[in-house]
Amino acid sequence: MRRLLAAALLATAGCAGPNVSQDLRLPPPEAGAPVTARVRFSIDIESPWMSGRFDGMALARFDASPAVRVQLFPDMGPKAVDLSARPDRIVGYFPFQKQGVDCSLPTEAAPHFLLFMGATLLERYVPIRARLKEASRQGEGWQVELHPVVEGTEVSAFLGPDVKVYRRSYGWVRGVDWEERRLGDSETLIRASRIEMRVRILEEKQGIVLPPDAFDLALPADVRVVLGSRK
Numbered sequence: 001m002r003r004l005l006a007a008a009l010l011a012t013a014g015c016a017g018p019n020v021s022q023d024l025r026l027p028p029p030e031a032g033a034p035v036t037a038r039v040r041f042s043i044d045i046e047s048p049w050m051s052g053r054f055d056g057m058a059l060a061r062f063d064a065s066p067a068v069r070v071q072l073f074p075d076m077g078p079k080a081v082d083l084s085a086r087p088d089r090i091v092g093y094f095p096f097q098k099q100g101v102d103c104s105l106p107t108e109a110a111p112h113f114l115l116f117m118g119a120t121l122l123e124r125y126v127p128i129r130a131r132l133k134e135a136s137r138q139g140e141g142w143q144v145e146l147h148p149v150v151e152g153t154e155v156s157a158f159l160g161p162d163v164k165v166y167r168r169s170y171g172w173v174r175g176v177d178w179e180e181r182r183l184g185d186s187e188t189l190i191r192a193s194r195i196e197m198r199v200r201i202l203e204e205k206q207g208i209v210l211p212p213d214a215f216d217l218a219l220p221a222d223v224r225v226v227l228g229s230r231k
Contacts, residue, residue: 013076034207035063037125041202043072047195049113050094054080056199059214060125066149067215068121073131083116087149088231093120093155093223099192100219104226106152106211109173116192119172119179128165136160 026094039058045051054072061067065086072081086091092101092114101114126149137143138158146155154171168180176190184199219230 007050013057035202036061036208036210038208039201039204042200044198045196047113047197050080059120059210060121061210061215062125062127066122066126068118068125069215069217070117070121081114081117082217083114083118084215085122086124086215087151090118091113091217091219091228091231093219095220095223098223099226101227102219102225102231104231105150106173108228109150109152111174111176113195113226115227116172116176116195119150119153120170120178120190120203123153123155123168123170126178131155 021138037058037060039056039060041054041056041058043056044053052074055073056070056072057168058071059069068083068085070081070083070085071079074080077096080097081092083090085092088105089103091100092103101112103109103115107117118191128144128146129150131147133147135142135146140161142159144157146158147155148155153171156169157165160165160166164182166182169177170179172178176192178190178195180188180190183189183198188199189201190197219225
């Protein structure tokens with residue numbers, strides 16, 4: 001893993017298997033590599049749910065129990081989004097609109113901006129080394145298919161000659177699909193039907209100590225659940 005969406009992460013790829021091109025040479029896993037991160041970023045959003053430029057803060061844990069927590073803030077005013085995502089559940093809400101989601105995955109997966117963001121973050125944070133299904137040479141790089149973090153998601157990526165991820169493609173519920181493209185070392189563009197997000201990483205710190213409840217989020221009593229049900 002290297003960059004956030006909503007980060008935008010750049011991940012390293014996996015080891016060769018029976019369906020993996022034998023000329024795909026990847027560095028070995030780093031001993032004692034950090035499994036937590038805190039990222040400060042800026043994000044421009046165009047969507048039916050929300051639009052504008054926001055400052056963001058994200059926490060991530062990308063070990064055997066991956067989780068992501070994201071909050072977005074406008075230039076002025078209160079928090080715009082609070083979101084927590086795990087492979088089996090995404091919960092989040094818009095504080096100003098008093099609307100939220102609390103969905104078990106994959107049974108309650110449905111098209112919604114908060115679920116779209118949560119699923120993307122989970123797929124971006126978990127390293128792809130152990131998730132490779134197959135890889136084939138494409139030009140000077142490699143096209144790889146991955147086992148998803150969120151059940152029911154289809155994920156593929158294009159690795160450049162430097163074995164960095166330059167593009168990811170996603171498919172999910174009800175024919176929903178989207179793509180993520182690397183624009184530079186600290187910038188990513190994510191596009192889906194009626195949604196566009198441009199993410200710029202401002203600061204990233206890995207290996208930080210996170211409190212046990214860093215990823216716990218309960219919807220306030222006055223928030224209306226529009227997808228899923230209160231858990």
